[in-house]
Amino acid sequence: MNPILATIEDRALTYQQKLAGLARLAENSLSVLTVTPEAQAYRDAGVICDLFEGEAPYRPRYIVPDYERFIKQGSAFLGVAPPTDIWEATAALLILYRHVPSITTFPVYLGDLDALLEPFVRDEAEARKAIGLFLLQIDRTINDSFCHADIGPRETQAGRLILELSREQKNAVPNLTLKYDPELTPEPFAELAAATALEVAKPSFASHRIFGADFRAMGFDDYAIVSCYNGLPKGGGSATLVRLNLARLAPYAKDAEDLLARVLPEAARLQLGYMDERVRFLVRESGFFESSFLVKEGLVRADRVTGMFGLVGLAELVNAHAGGKRFGHDDEAEALGLRIIESLSELVRDHSCPYLTMNEGRYLMHAQVGIDSDSGISPGCRIPIGDEPELPEHILRSAPYHAFFPSGIGDVFAFEPTAKANPRQLLDIAKGALASGLRYFSAYAADADVVRITGYLVKRSEIERMNRGEASLQDTTALGRNAVNNLGVLERRIRS
Amino acid sequence: MADTPDATAAQGGPAGEAPLRGRIAKILNTSAVDGPGNRAVIFLQGCSFDCAYCHNPETRPAITAKPGLRPDGKEAWPRWMTSGQVLSSVGRYRAFLRGITVTGGECGEQPEFLQELLRDARAAGLPGLVDTNGSLDYEAWPGIVAAAEGFMLDLKAWDTDEHRALTGAGNASVLKNLDFLAASGALYELRTVIAPGLFDAEATVRNASEALARAGSKARYKLIRFRPQGVRAAWRSLPPPDDALMERLSALAADSGAAEVVVV
Structure with missing residues (x-):
């Protein structure tokens, strides 16, 4: 059937999902990008994949508005004055969210909500009501769980309310990160976060020290965690995310040396060139940076926009070329894994995109979480589900890779429901993980309705609804359902 | 590591001998x-x-x-x-x-x-x-x-004869430790496994909770449901306690002076 008509007649899509699907079909009917035949061959083979970004980029994939600035100045374009109380602040943010583009049509970053709202928290009961309604409206109108909010590292009343309300409401949206710093984040606040994670699979713990240091080195005094777990500068974002599928690349190499000497440099070169072309169209042709009010009002700046060089399937590539040694278990396999990532990291660092100025045009490495159609391909540098070592060993084996990915990498752990009686245990493990070099740590209890699929959250009850042939409010439910089937994400090892 | 030290060495001889x-x-x-x-x-x-x-x-x-x-x-x-x-x-x-x-x-x-x-x-x-x-x-x-850092003490049964029937040993030392550790503040947790029919759970829970209260202990009292998984074959058919019994015992412990009661 004609895909446009099929979209229109689909009984399992909401109106909004149809509209976004039709726009995608229209965009993809164009061929405005100049792609070399070699790069196209890798795209056709699934080695290089732009993750449904579209054939004519007309907005950065990840936009990270400077919400602090918006709260201070309001918006002339939107006709919103700077807020003076909690009701005006939450209303102003909800208005702006409606106008932040992305490839899903929904914003991927909602702000560091505790810091944004804390100045307006005067009466706790009133703030609880305002923030509760604010979070409810986000879940019911931003129907995509790649939408992310941050809190921390310091404890605030607003931050505590956000955690308490997240636990009460049990919604999948927004995704939530606690920026954790052992010196800035008080223990009881972190413990509340751990207890919340065991109920609703969020927040995740981000190493404020590691992210902070990486972005300071690039000249930024702050950063945001957006979408799944992507670290990006505030007031900017990422033009594109293209990934290299290392699992699919494995058969191209004769052995490990051939991989490192010939296959990886060639694949990286082709992916970098393809990314440059996507950025070129966005920056030079699309008109985004000349026309968007976000740019005109200083909420997004072109010199704070980067591009993300993604990769998946390191485990499968290592297992194919490590002479029988197992990724995540054997030191030899780990050594090869690290050589591959170091090598890619250097190839990316040596390249400068001519259309970007942030970080001198150098892209940021990103360990991508996969897409729902991936089968037998592990996310980023993760140890395959079904082959996971004991918990602390798993973390120590994963940690060395985290240093290479300032724009995001993370591991997800499922816990026995009995862990809810002792949330300090989860906190101990999260703290130990970050102290051991993990950049980002996520956990959930095996019996929770809200579960972390790869980087995003989905309700099991919504997957069941979709399995009955009904539409689901969140567009990510379909992705979650397919990932459950293809990646076995509900078969993660259960930790006690 | 492969050698097995004799009992004297294992229990620690005079200083300078083989490590404990x-x-x-x-x-x-x-x-x-x-x-x-x-x-x-x-x-x-x-x-x-x-x-x-x-x-x-x-x-x-x-x-x-x-x-x-x-x-x-x-x-x-x-x-x-x-x-x-x-x-x-x-x-x-x-x-x-x-x-x-x-x-x-x-x-x-x-x-x-x-x-x-x-x-x-x-x-x-x-x-x-x-x-x-x-x-x-x-x-x-x-x-x-x-x-x-602290002690987690098991109390199998308050009554000595019941304790002996359940464990093969008397409980004089257990009860002494309960008083001593509770009074010294070293007791972190007291536990009793509730296995219906093996001992008088109500008497045990009541007496133990009163002992905690007498000693001014803030230790929590954990009441553990008997579960047949992992136990020896002869005891696998023993029924686990129902929720109503666990709730009754939890309330009894609180009423008898336990500062905190946990049921697992």
Whole structure:
């Protein structure tokens, strides 16, 4: 059937999902990008994949508005004055969210909500009501769980309310990160976060020290965690995310040396060139940076926009070329894994995109979480589900890779429901993980309705609804359902 | 490590002799259910009680065959280990640990080793909880009490005859420890496994809670449902308690003076 008509007649899509699907079909009917035949061959083979970004980029994939600035100045374009109380602040943010583009049509970053709202928290009961309604409206109108909010590292009343309300409401949206710093984040606040994670699979713990240091080195005094777990500068974002599928690349190499000497440099070169072309169209042709009010009002700046060089399937590539040694278990396999990532990291660092100025045009490495159609391909540098070592060993084996990915990498752990009686245990493990070099740590209890699929959250009850042939409010439910089937994400090892 | 020291060395001879070693049944590097936070759990081999509902009967015999090698070439458990070897075994995972918990078997069966392990762990920044059946008189072991972060004491039954029927041993020492550890503030948790028909659970819960209150202890009282998984075949048909009984006992414990009651 004609895909446009099929979209229109689909009984399992909401109106909004149809509209976004039709726009995608229209965009993809164009061929405005100049792609070399070699790069196209890798795209056709699934080695290089732009993750449904579209054939004519007309907005950065990840936009990270400077919400602090918006709260201070309001918006002339939107006709919103700077807020003076909690009701005006939450209303102003909800208005702006409606106008932040992305490839899903929904914003991927909602702000560091505790810091944004804390100045307006005067009466706790009133703030609880305002923030509760604010979070409810986000879940019911931003129907995509790649939408992310941050809190921390310091404890605030607003931050505590956000955690308490997240636990009460049990919604999948927004995704939530606690920026954790052992010196800035008080223990009881972190413990509340751990207890919340065991109920609703969020927040995740981000190493404020590691992210902070990486972005300071690039000249930024702050950063945001957006979408799944992507670290990006505030007031900017990422033009594109293209990934290299290392699992699919494995058969191209004769052995490990051939991989490192010939296959990886060639694949990286082709992916970098393809990314440059996507950025070129966005920056030079699309008109985004000349026309968007976000740019005109200083909420997004072109010199704070980067591009993300993604990769998946390191485990499968290592297992194919490590002479029988197992990724995540054997030191030899780990050594090869690290050589591959170091090598890619250097190839990316040596390249400068001519259309970007942030970080001198150098892209940021990103360990991508996969897409729902991936089968037998592990996310980023993760140890395959079904082959996971004991918990602390798993973390120590994963940690060395985290240093290479300032724009995001993370591991997800499922816990026995009995862990809810002792949330300090989860906190101990999260703290130990970050102290051991993990950049980002996520956990959930095996019996929770809200579960972390790869980087995003989905309700099991919504997957069941979709399995009955009904539409689901969140567009990510379909992705979650397919990932459950293809990646076995509900078969993660259960930790006690 | 492969050699088995004789009993004298294991129980600690005079200074300058062979290092003290303990019989270690196994080590867990992480646990959510053996005290607050994440803890490594050290199971010592050997227990003088023979509880009907024991979930780790393989850790009961004090003497086991000389440790050999498993088919994969690794050393089998139980093992003879020094406290230094135990701590270096969990040391790789130090960053994740709030402390250790020493259990069994019955850790009080190897008091010199228990004391040394607790002291060495504390020196390494890992406070140690003692999970015990109370057969050892801890008042006579001030070094253990001083080195321990706290105690988790099992009370199988209040009545001596019931206790003997359930475990094969009397409970005079257990009740003495309850008073002593509760009064000294060292008691972190008291536990009773509720197995209907094996003892008078109501009398045990009431008397124990009153004892905690008398001593001014803030220790929590954990009431554990008997579960048939893992127990010896003869006891697998024993019914687990129903929710109504657990709720009744929980309320009884609170009414009788327990500061905090947990049902698991």
